[in-house]
Amino acid sequence: MEADRKVKLVLGFGDQRREIEVNVPAEDPIPWDATTKFSVVGTAAPRADGVAKVTGRAKYTHDMNLPGMLYGGFVRCPVAKATINGIDWSAAQAHPGVKAIHDFKVKQTRYAHQHLIAIAAESRQALEQAIALVKVDYKALPHAARFEQAMVDGAPQVHANRPNIEAYSPSGREKAVQEAMQSADKVVEATCTTQVQNHCSLESHGIVAHWEGEQLKIWASTQATFGVRRDLADAMNVDEANVQVICEYMGGGFGSKFGAGYPGLAAANLAKLSGRPVKVMLDRREEMTDVGNRPDSVQTMKLGVSKDGALGAYKVDIVGTPGVGRGAGARNPMIYAFEDRLVARTERAVATNAGAQQAFRAPGHPQGSFALETILDLAAEAIGMDPLEFRIKNDPHPTRKAQYKDGGARIGWKNRKPNGSEAGRFRRGFGVASAVWYQIGQPQGAEVLCRILRDGSVQMRNGSQDIGTGTRTLMQIIGAEELGLSLDRVVPFIGDTRDPIGPGSGGSVTAPTVAPAARQAAYLAGKELRAVVAKAMGASADDLAFSQGQVVHQKDATKSMAFADACKLIDQGEISALGKRSKNFQAFEGTVGGVQFAEVEVDCDYGIVRLKKVVALQDAGIIINRRQAESQLNGGVIQGISYALFEERVMDRQLGQMVNADMEMYKIAGAVDMPEIESVLYDVSNGGNTTGTAGIAEPTMIPTAAAIAGAVHNALGVRVTSLPMTPDRVLAALAQKEKGK
């Protein structure tokens, strides 16, 4: 048994470097750090599945057509709240095309379009007809579909067993905060509101279930293949070993696709009842109303600040609506140097008769960031300090400190004029906001199988999913790097629970959880190969290394041989090694940092915010694939722009229905709304795990809306405190300003 090793690593970036000593377990390779010379890591490698995606060959759950497959769909409650007295599906059952019916046994519905029963039929047409034949006997009840309806005294109670308003424990610091507030040079106050945002993944929630005897085979559009496996094994009362979940490709999730959910349960049961494969794909309205959303928020803040720009006491009250779900916290991410004892936070969740919230890219953060950066900009304005300078003064993070200066130069911050100093129809402005993220991956969360075949090809296998972030390519790159191969020699496999365990893709954990396991797998397999080669050439395995397609003898180059030739020496058919995810160790910083800048031009006649440019700077750990990391950053910014300016679920307060549950009226940013985007990746030797990988899907979306709001503020001289910043809200803010004159 080999012993653990103590290793000194150089972590950080640029002139911000530190040496730390870590204990490396025997089965792990020496962690990558700032001194590592890479051959493929950090290059701009093409996506491993890029060709499948651009040719239309990539098969999504949506694309599965199995012989004899039935179509599953739902009968739903037409009103926002009702008692279900009975459901008569006899006519549907008599339809020649109908093969199975599953009853969710709902007695009381709590939001419009809640699912009641599921039907499987021969064709989509037969399904539509059958759904229309079902008679639901219900009694509509008073509802509270919107925030303001649910909060008033005597509001209809959403849940039978708990009040509409759930308060989370207050901080107990109110008194200290109040006292400190009194001694502040300036106190600023603001209330910010944010909207409900729908995930609106292009591929809707969908699942295909197929029973082969006791074996359940599932294709799922999911962010957690293993989560779906567990859910369905539990629900159908079979062993997890008998459930196989496949997700080779999936068309977006953004937090909404973790478990099997009711579509999965319906598909599995309908398939069981009918003895046929069943496909359930939600239609767009179902996708918009019954599988999750980002909760809205009202955040009321008060901040004390000193003349020289030091942060004082901070009080924030947060209210959000999880619909019929739970937990709606807007997280004011504590980026800046607040004194912990001077922060008082109260939070309440208000239940409404609307679809339940679900995790959505950086849950709580974009809304929290919008509010926090608002109060910060107002504070800077109150003391007459430049908002960028104000942040530099109050932000202790070394990476963000560098990013403020860098980004300021890139956006042309020096051209920024004082707030509201522009006149005329078109007014320009600049804004800045910041992000934090926490992930260096989960220990024990992943295993990767590396197989080295006798023909010299290598497989990297993990059963989790690639939701578009590039996990598949990441495994390929890491295998190639560790074994000194070109990318085409390494074939990655992902999205089948018959392969080793991997995490659900939430919290940006997938990359930093899978990468170190992949590296360990390739390292251990390589070690075995080195032993085989060493024996054959009478050398010591320690003298052998992998580089440029060769097994290199580091002392005697004449003994080096091609990797492919070395593989021919494998006598037991192939080498395979299972790499596990070791514990995290110390990282450069506990968190990764990001800063975004926006430049806007506001059309003050029409209230239209036109984005000119966004500069996004993001700490991305050791960058495994430059191209995909940049795509993530662009993608986060673009979703942030969409959140800032366009997206909003609209509920009819009388009917309790979402009135824009389609892609025509629910506005998502399109190509014409795109500004110039400058994405700047910070390659930070992060430590924390053997590959130094950090997950960046989430932080990249957090500060965008706040940065745009800052720019609008700068242009107009008044803050738009509600999202999205639509023309009506911009014009209202301008009118408010006029009135205040």
Added chain:
Amino acid sequence: MHPPDSEKPGLSRRGFLKGTGLSVAAVGLVKSATAAQEAPAAEVPTLSAAQTHEISFELNGQTTQAKVRTGHTLLETLRDQLDLTGTKLVCDQGSCGACTVHLDGKPVNSCLVFATDVAGRQITTIEGLAKNGNLHPVQAGFLHEDASQCGFCTPGMIMSCKALLDRNPSPTRDECKEAISGNICRCGTYFNIFRAVDHAATLMKGGR
């Protein structure tokens, strides 16, 4: 003979059809037959006479026959009948562009086109772009610029971009934005797509 159903009431989709030349379905290429086995129970609220129609059209350069039902869209025909699943269904109402294909060389939302209306005409789908294993320059451009993340919008985007480059070999950034303004990408690949189009334009002019 006119295209079946086109005069039937209640088919509101027809009103959305954009410039696809509804009336030009070639005579003789649509054969209609009432399919008894498809007739639903009497009280079923549905199109009055569910029929199947045989159509013939050119699909990715090949003469193709398909049996389509009354009210079937081109998108359903491609995906369900012909198992060409590269073209995606997302909104089913012309709002997202995921179902974009070329009809006689022009981009259309195939979720808004009746299958019967393509009889005798030319359809190109994402599956028809690569020739002899070689990617079309637009596909190569998308690969080069990493213009797909989850990839679900990608086929529709590529078809819109190809249509742009077919009519305008040197599009400006604004022309590119305009050309894909009907295509939604939820992952946020627009910026990469702009660069992919630039790259493809260079490739199509023989550059590298």
